[in-house]
Amino acid sequence: MEKFTVLNGLVAPLDRANVDTDAIIPKQFLKSIKRTGFGPNLFDAWRYLDTGEPGMDNAKRPLNPDFALNQPRYQGASILLARKNFGCGSSREHAPWALADYGFRALIAPSFADIFYNNCFKNGLLPIVLPEADVDRLFHDVAAFPGFRLVIDLPAQTVAYADGSRTLGFEVDAFRKYCLVNGLDEIGLTLRHADKIKAFEDKRRREQPWLFGA
Amino acid sequence: MAPQTLYDKLWAEHVVHVEDDGTALLYIDRHLVHEVTSPQAFEGLKLAGRKVWRTDSVVATADHNTPTTDWERGITDPTSRVQVEALDANIRAFGAKAYFPFRDRRQGIVHVIGPEQGATLPGMTVVCGDSHTSTHGAFACLAFGIGTSEVEHVLATQCLLQKKSRNMLVQVDGALGRGVTAKDVVLHIIGRIGTAGGTGYAIEFAGSAIRGLSMEGRMTVCNMAIEAGARAGMVAVDDTTIEYLKGRPFAPGGEAWDRAVAHWRTLKSDPHAKFDRVVAIDAREVKPQVTWGTSPEMVATVEDRVPDPEREKDPVRREAMERALVYMGLEPHTRITDIRLDKVFIGSCTNSRLEDLRAAAAVVKGKRVAPNIRLAMVVPGSGVVKAQAEQEGLDRVFRDAGFQWREPGCSMCLAMNADRLEPGERCASTSNRNFEGRQGAGGRTHLVSPAMAAAAAIAGHFVDVRDWR
Numbered sequence A: 001m002e003k004f005t006v007l008n009g010l011v012a013p014l015d016r017a018n019v020d021t022d023a024i025i026p027k028q029f030l031k032s033i034k035r036t037g038f039g040p041n042l043f044d045a046w047r048y049l050d051t052g053e054p055g056m057d058n059a060k061r062p063l064n065p066d067f068a069l070n071q072p073r074y075q076g077a078s079i080l081l082a083r084k085n086f087g088c089g090s091s092r093e094h095a096p097w098a099l100a101d102y103g104f105r106a107l108i109a110p111s112f113a114d115i116f117y118n119n120c121f122k123n124g125l126l127p128i129v130l131p132e133a134d135v136d137r138l139f140h141d142v143a144a145f146p147g148f149r150l151v152i153d154l155p156a157q158t159v160a161y162a163d164g165s166r167t168l169g170f171e172v173d174a175f176r177k178y179c180l181v182n183g184l185d186e187i188g189l190t191l192r193h194a195d196k197i198k199a200f201e202d203k204r205r206r207e208q209p210w211l212f213g214a
Numbered sequence B: 001m002a003p004q005t006l007y008d009k010l011w012a013e014h015v016v017h018v019e020d021d022g023t024a025l026l027y028i029d030r031h032l033v034h035e036v037t038s039p040q041a042f043e044g045l046k047l048a049g050r051k052v053w054r055t056d057s058v059v060a061t062a063d064h065n066t067p068t069t070d071w072e073r074g075i076t077d078p079t080s081r082v083q084v085e086a087l088d089a090n091i092r093a094f095g096a097k098a099y100f101p102f103r104d105r106r107q108g109i110v111h112v113i114g115p116e117q118g119a120t121l122p123g124m125t126v127v128c129g130d131s132h133t134s135t136h137g138a139f140a141c142l143a144f145g146i147g148t149s150e151v152e153h154v155l156a157t158q159c160l161l162q163k164k165s166r167n168m169l170v171q172v173d174g175a176l177g178r179g180v181t182a183k184d185v186v187l188h189i190i191g192r193i194g195t196a197g198g199t200g201y202a203i204e205f206a207g208s209a210i211r212g213l214s215m216e217g218r219m220t221v222c223n224m225a226i227e228a229g230a231r232a233g234m235v236a237v238d239d240t241t242i243e244y245l246k247g248r249p250f251a252p253g254g255e256a257w258d259r260a261v262a263h264w265r266t267l268k269s270d271p272h273a274k275f276d277r278v279v280a281i282d283a284r285e286v287k288p289q290v291t292w293g294t295s296p297e298m299v300a301t302v303e304d305r306v307p308d309p310e311r312e313k314d315p316v317r318r319e320a321m322e323r324a325l326v327y328m329g330l331e332p333h334t335r336i337t338d339i340r341l342d343k344v345f346i347g348s349c350t351n352s353r354l355e356d357l358r359a360a361a362a363v364v365k366g367k368r369v370a371p372n373i374r375l376a377m378v379v380p381g382s383g384v385v386k387a388q389a390e391q392e393g394l395d396r397v398f399r400d401a402g403f404q405w406r407e408p409g410c411s412m413c414l415a416m417n418a419d420r421l422e423p424g425e426r427c428a429s430t431s432n433r434n435f436e437g438r439q440g441a442g443g444r445t446h447l448v449s450p451a452m453a454a455a456a457a458i459a460g461h462f463v464d465v466r467d468w469r
């Protein structure tokens, strides 16, 4: 997994509440058995004017000029600013895969749906929760200042305006932060406890044998 | 010891290890696997040269992509077939306790077959790469959906890294009115607390109305806990739970059964256990529900009208309402019962069990689907449900009324197979999500109970099933 320490990135706004994972990556693209290549179909139904199907040449499809990510000023954005309950709906990890594949490395919203929030960390994507009022102000500033950038410092747990005019703190679980900062594979970390898992399992097998058995 | 909630007990029973920041390594008893969220996980295992930690925890089926017609022709959509074949190959290579592949007579929606086979047992942690895993909480399991990286993590380690959620109690007391079902209860709850109302919580559903539900009804309620933002929903063990499990293929028998039951009986919240949030609902106030928007919280009763965004003070909500009404092609103040439909879908892991099909059949018996309905279909949740329904003659009732009687699977719940809405088509659906495009690009979904969907198919528009004759 790619490490995440400090990110100085362009911010793109997505001003809708309750953006669900079906909207982030529509189901017709879930038939892939790979983890990559979802970026061109991120927000497919909003981004293009036609209906997307797997196998289409996305470069030839008509873009929806009203959709924020299609505006020239947001090209190359690596930080997505969103509204509450972002990532609700299905558990598909294709949603963070698509966001990461598109080029996002961090998301900022007043709240995220649980499973989606978890999935982000496994893919080097940092979801940051900020109070509603701060998010409101960020939406305002992104609109007001073309080229608006933020500096996200994960070790310091801060989000700062690139010109240094404002700095906001954010919370993140210590363990998740540790994994993300060091780009660690969680399976490898867990397997350090293999003996403990084995012992737990043996005890469980003795006490509740009906939970086991081929 | 301080009194514990059911969730506290289930959590404590599965903690293997705790990191300094409170992140726990939780042991997983049952891992349900389907074709959409597993290929990348198996691929990851292969690449890392890892094995499945405990194959007898894995129960797998193909459900999301499988067609519901012409099974003898196989899966004609090439991308769907690749995914289903990938699952076949992965199970062959890695092993499982049970696999119900495409066309097996026990195949079906993963959340229907787990309980049906007795593969879901009280006190288990149950996970699946699917958000509606919360369904299994009806059996006093700690059951929740996970992403593909977590699927791989469970396959490799039998554990998951988790932070404990807070406790919420949704207490539903009183008797449900005639024609009011578990689906209406859960939509009512979501309307009350909102789609983010349960975020960060595990919800226990309790009270006399919940205890009065069958296991099927409890599954319907827990199924939609995720639509209220909660990862897990659960119901305590009682006689209904134990009766349901008795004699199921994977349930214990003999002396093990008695020992198991003794343990299962402890799986309930202690008196005076502390909940971080309590929501009380009077069951007598619950009416048949119909969603009008593009989020399950955008719900009204069948007596209501489509709401007016003008009256909403919160600007973010107002905008969401306006956008939803445009998408849904609805005008404010329209009576819910004046909404005319194009299609009717009875199915999904929310409402495709025998009890649901019986309720729908009772409504349509001896009647005909309205001429404006282009397609009314019933998709049983599993091959077992289908066979039982046919034994009772329910398939005849539906067919005689003009419904299509299909093979089991997820079908038009998410439209990954050929079953879908065309742009602009309006559907009464017993599924769980009315998001934009969920049932097909541009399709318009109204979530309802099976009885309400059945009545709408006959009338051609929504009707109050309490008045049904």
Ligand code: SF4
Binding pocket: B063, B064, B109, B110, B111, B130, B132, B348, B349, B350, B409, B410, B413, B414, B431, B432
């Ligand atoms: S029926 Fe629908 S909600 Fe249930 S598992 Fe299938 S796709 Fe998901």
